[in-house]
Amino acid sequence: MNAESDERTGESAADGESELGSRAPDFIKARKTLHLSWQVGVFVVGLAVVGAGVAMLVLPGPGWVVIFGGMAIWATEFVWAQLVLRWTKRKVTEAAQRALDPKVRRRNIILTTIGLVIVALLLGFYLWKYGLVMPWKIND
Known part of the structure; x- marks a missing residue:
């Protein structure tokens, strides 16, 4: 069987x-x-x-x-x-x-770090380009 x-x-x-x-x-x-x-x-x-x-x-x-x-x-x-x-x-x-598995963990840590660096760069570029304006202080 x-x-x-x-x-x-x-x-x-x-x-x-x-x-x-x-x-x-x-x-x-x-x-x-x-x-x-x-x-x-x-x-x-x-x-x-x-x-x-x-x-x-x-x-x-x-x-x-x-x-x-x-x-x-x-x-x-x-x-x-x-x-x-x-x-x-x-x-x-x-x-x-x-x-x-140590190899998989190492790969995941590296990919997470790269992702966080990319997000930080994009956020930094946005703040450099447009600045930090709170939604309640936007002028019409």
């Missing part, structure tokens, strides 16, 4: 990850109508949280954190959300390890 099918069936408990599938209580899973209602409720709550997170991408607030919180709510019931969260966790871990 390949690793992909193992992951979808939840047989990958050897690597410390929990099984895939619904985490609803057994008495809810035992009744089909109740379980469907439970899934609809989880979906609606997750959708509301993800929607709030998307709104926070343009409004003040921790947008991505809230979106991933909504995905975590969905992951309590839906396998596709569990797979998305596993993939995201793996990619974030890989990115964190890459960011801690």
Whole structure:
């Protein structure tokens, strides 16, 4: 059996990850109508949280954190959300390890320094050319 099918069936408990599938209580899973209602409720709550997170991408607030919180709510019931969260966790871990690489850190520090020097030069040129005039002191 390949690793992909193992992951979808939840047989990958050897690597410390929990099984895939619904985490609803057994008495809810035992009744089909109740379980469907439970899934609809989880979906609606997750959708509301993800929607709030998307709104926070343009409004003040921790947008991505809230979106991933909504995905975590969905992951309590839906396998596709569990797979998305596993993939995201793996990619974030890989990115964190890459960011801690000394060569990458050195490159990022150099690029940041160059960017700050360019911004300082542009700001200095603007102030030299136009001076510092407060908006409330502009003459018509």
